[in-house]
Amino acid sequence: MAKYPKRQKVKRYRRSFYSREMRVKKGIGIAVLVLVMLGAAWLAAPHVLDWATHTWYTVVRNRDLSASSPASASASSVAESPASSAASEPAASSEAQPEVVTPAVDGTAIVEGSWAEADITTLTEDASIRAAAQQLASQGVKYAVVTLKDSTGVVYYASQVPAAAASPANVTVDPARVAAIFREEGLIPVAKLAAFRDPAGARADHAMAIGYKGQAYLWLDNKASADGKPWLNPYADAAVQYIGNLIDELHTAGFEQMVLENVQFPASTSSKQDYGTTNGVSRADQLRADMAVWEQRFGSGVTLWYSYTLAEVADTSSTLGVPAAQLGVKNLVVRVPSASTMTAEERAALVQAQTEAGVEHVVVRDNAAGYYE
Structure with a gap:
């Protein structure tokens, strides 16, 4: 019976090709990416919800949201945040206000007295x-x-x-x-x-x-x-x-x-x-x-x-x-x-x-x- 030569075992070493500085940068990049994705999701959430709600009511429930009652519009205006109201005040005040003209009193008019x-x-x-x-x-x-x-x-x-x-x-x-x-x-x-x-x-x-x-x-x-x-x-x-x-x-x-x-x-x-x-x-x-x-x-x-x-x-x-x-x-x-x-x-x-x-x-x-x- 023929004998084969015995294969030598290859010894493997776990060696990282990344330096410590590169690992730190990689971690920071991952964290920034996660934050960006979370921020994008936060910003997109209202629009997605609006789209989903609109789709649900107009397609599934067959309702027209544009015909909503004045009471709903009033409620939504009340729900606006104080911060947004405060932000709009400077813009409104900066606009030129129309001059209020007091009508002249008619001195010829006959009144009781x-x-x-x-x-x-x-x-x-x-x-x-x-x-x-x-x-x-x-x-x-x-x-x-x-x-x-x-x-x-x-x-x-x-x-x-x-x-x-x-x-x-x-x-x-x-x-x-x-x-x-x-x-x-x-x-x-x-x-x-x-x-x-x-x-x-x-x-x-x-x-x-x-x-x-x-x-x-x-x-x-x-x-x-x-x-x-x-x-x-x-x-x-x-x-x-x-x-x-x-x-x-x-x-x-x-x-x-x-x-x-x-x-x-x-x-x-x-x-x-x-x-x-x-x-x-x-x-x-x-x-x-x-x-x-x-x-x-x-x-x-x-x-x-x-x-x-x-x-x-x-x-x-x-x-x-x-x-x-x-x-x-x-x-x-x-x-x-x-x-x-x-x-x-x-x-x-x-x-x-x-x-x-x-x-x-x-x-x-x-x-x-x-x-x-």
């Missing part, structure tokens, strides 16, 4: 104007009335209208400052002007005045020895223009509402009164025409009130020719005689009667009752 007369002597300086305005506002007053031309014809501001420029006023105010400060304090500034009862204006320009027939001087409402006074002529275009010019000045100064008193003829009538060419127009028709001139001139830019006595409102008088409402007055101030007063029921009846006669807004001034609204 009480009225009061402001003392002209307290309106000469800004501080005293503001103090007077604050006092009126604290009393609940809404309309603050300032007499800027009285029945003697005195004009209490520096008018540029020629017939008023030489007015012998011992007190003058700045109407623009009065109107502005009153408005700042929440009041509606109202200028009061006496119209045709104006001896100062009549003397300043005879073309505006009632003449004396056959004479070169002015008609007086009483004997000169009894302190009779001349009047402006309601038939004279110059007189109507003069009053309109004063309204215009005060409107420019900031007064958007005005009370006109004495839009009337003198109470006394005489054959000696010379009104010039009247063309047969009655007193009532002439007053209507004068009012129409002012209303057309100022339109909606100025709210005009006309002030008359209770007697002129309730019945026909020589001063108007008809009750006041029949002149076409829309905004009426009724003056109750200081020697008498009216009950609340009587005032309500008066307002109702004037409203039924065509007046749109009625204010009753009853000084004895302390009522002016």
